[in-house]
Amino acid sequence: MADATAIIVNLTAQSWTLHRSYGTFTVRGCADAPVRQAGVPHSAGAPVAAQNTNGPRTMPRMHDAPYALTRVSARIAVMDLGDKRTLEVPITAAEVARDLCREINADGGDDSYFGVFVAAGEKPTDDELAESRERLAAFYRRLVAAADREWERSHSYLFINDVERRAALYLGVEKEWFYQPRETVECPGCGEKIKPGFAVCKNCGAILDRAKAAALGLIPPAAPIGPAATATSGAPPTSGTPTTNREAHRPVTAAGPVRG
Numbered sequence: 001m002a003d004a005t006a007i008i009v010n011l012t013a014q015s016w017t018l019h020r021s022y023g024t025f026t027v028r029g030c031a032d033a034p035v036r037q038a039g040v041p042h043s044a045g046a047p048v049a050a051q052n053t054n055g056p057r058t059m060p061r062m063h064d065a066p067y068a069l070t071r072v073s074a075r076i077a078v079m080d081l082g083d084k085r086t087l088e089v090p091i092t093a094a095e096v097a098r099d100l101c102r103e104i105n106a107d108g109g110d111d112s113y114f115g116v117f118v119a120a121g122e123k124p125t126d127d128e129l130a131e132s133r134e135r136l137a138a139f140y141r142r143l144v145a146a147a148d149r150e151w152e153r154s155h156s157y158l159f160i161n162d163v164e165r166r167a168a169l170y171l172g173v174e175k176e177w178f179y180q181p182r183e184t185v186e187c188p189g190c191g192e193k194i195k196p197g198f199a200v201c202k203n204c205g206a207i208l209d210r211a212k213a214a215a216l217g218l219i220p221p222a223a224p225i226g227p228a229a230t231a232t233s234g235a236p237p238t239s240g241t242p243t244t245n246r247e248a249h250r251p252v253t254a255a256g257p258v259r260g
């Protein structure tokens with residue numbers, strides 16, 4: 001006998017709305033996908049629809065990622081036979097689910113796969129998840145390779161599409177063509193997007209982390225920064241500017257003790 005409902009598993013954050021002859025469906029994405037970097041656990045407490053709790057936490061990241069579940073039920077499709085005659089065709093929940101998954105996964109053309117599948121049971125098994133994640137990663141790797149070739153040819157962001165960026169994000173790869181806004185900060189000195197955690201801005205030379213810069217020998221340790229140094233610099237500090245900001249604006253070359 002056919003089950004009354006079927007479960008669609010979605011591995012990515014992308015949600016999909018499909019208009020089919022038998023109804024409109026939304027297959028939702030998981031709030032916490034994708035996992036960004038190997039070794040970086042997804043944030044605890046973030047809303048996730050469901051989570052693979054089988055296996056130790058030390059499993060590879062791809063097996064530790066969340067997924068979203070969407071339940072669909074059986075429908076009646078109405079076929080138009082012409083002459084105002086119609087035929088009602090029952091569609092099982094499993095058929096609905098398979099049809100939706102087929103539509104979604106084919107969205108990227110030949111051999112595309114967007115990580116959406118029908119679970120055999122109420123929850124996806126580890127094997128189902130592993131197989132689907134492998135297919136998704138393989139598809140995403142092809143997209144990233146295609147974007148690499150496009151970038152090599154054109155060096156233009158215009159020719160890199162959203163799906164290719166999502167692929168890079170999901171795989172946690174860094175690419176020249178893939179701008180990751182959450183992984184950069186603005187240099188307070190020059191406004192350039194830079195990676196966080198570095199001692200000095202490579203663009204303008206601003207010291208971003210004084211302790212780190214001193215430890216690396218980029219500036220003298222415990223360089224005196226005070227009223228004397230500021231007074232002889234010729235430019236009075238902007239009143240109200242926090243010290244930390246002024247520090248950040250100070251280029252490396254001017255970081256040493258100022259002698260008047």
Ligand SMILES: [Zn+2]
Nearest residue numbers: 187190201204
């Ligand atoms: Zn800078």
